[in-house]
Amino acid sequence: MQAVIEAYAVAAAAVLGYMTVWYGSARVRKRNDLADTAWGLGFIMIAALMVLRQQPTTARLWLVAGLVLAWGVRLAVHVYSRNRGKAEDFRYAQWRKDWGKWFLIRSYLQVFVLQGLFMLGIAASIIVVGADGGGALGWLDALGV
DSSP: OHHHHHHHHHHHHHHHHHHHHHHHHHHHHTOTTHHHHHHHHHHHHHHHHHHHHSSSOOHHHHHHHHHHHHHHHHHHHHHHHHHTTSOOOHHHHHHHHHHGGGHHHHIIIIIIIHHHHHHHHHTHHHHHHHHHOOOSOOHHHHHHO
16 A cells, blocks of 8 residues: 555646646646646656556556557547647637636646646556566456457
């Protein structure tokens, strides 16, 4: 259990830094919809972090990281391609108007930090496997793939 708590602490710190960098980029580009592209790539960052953290790595960790990589790249490319060359997503543009003087802090907390928290919950499988390597592969791994 201690290993899982430590892995989550490392992942949480990394996700906070990662989403803060994306928030800075969104401020420069004046596009909060960058958070949508950051979403898929964030899972890849967590998977890479868990692989680097767990030495030696195990077959299960490589399997889960590979699946996360494939899904994360597909999602990020899809979202980026959908948004490229278009105006900021209407939801974020509306929030910019609705939030007024609170836009900057609410954008950071309600768009970037909140998505980071969701990311940590959804990435539980890679974080738990990254905490202890996950043991030998079995029939449940094949079924999961």
